[in-house]
Amino acid sequence: MANQNKDDENSEKEETHIAIFNDKIIRRKFVQNKWFFSVIDIIEALTESENPRNYWSMLKIREKEFSKIELSTICVQLKLKSKDGKEYETDVADTEGIFRIIQSIPSKKAEPFKRWLAKVGYERVQEIENPELAQERMKALYEKKGLF
Secondary structure (H helix, E strand, O other): OHHHHHHHHHHHHOOEEEEEEOOEEEEEEEEOOEEEEEHHHHHHHHOOOOOHHHHHHHHHHHHHHHHOOOHHHHOEEEEEEOOOOOEEEEEEEEHHHHHHHHHOOOOHHHHHHHHHHHHHHHHHHHHHHOHHHHHHHHHHHHHHOOOO
């Protein structure tokens, strides 16, 4: 019976969840203490593509040709619930993988996100060099949340 409860707990955690970005649905699933996001949903949210599946296929080919990187190695497949209510194997990536894929998207809609990633990366490098900056950032964050 203990295994039954653990299985129920895991299946509950591994349900498809939805996040909204720019009014677009991003399916995600929490597996082994990590969030995995639908690559197709991210591409649809960050591009003007009428066919995000085709865009993803072409993006993988182009990235392999130009940088010799196979984006599909960043992904795994998980069953995510589709609009028809059924679950299908879908390319997903964890947060780090999604950030790498987004870097490969040549879209005006992706540029603000890329600039934000660059800014956050730059700030973290500064914090490594000067740990007091990290403390100041955390203090400001707690103040915004009314916790400090």
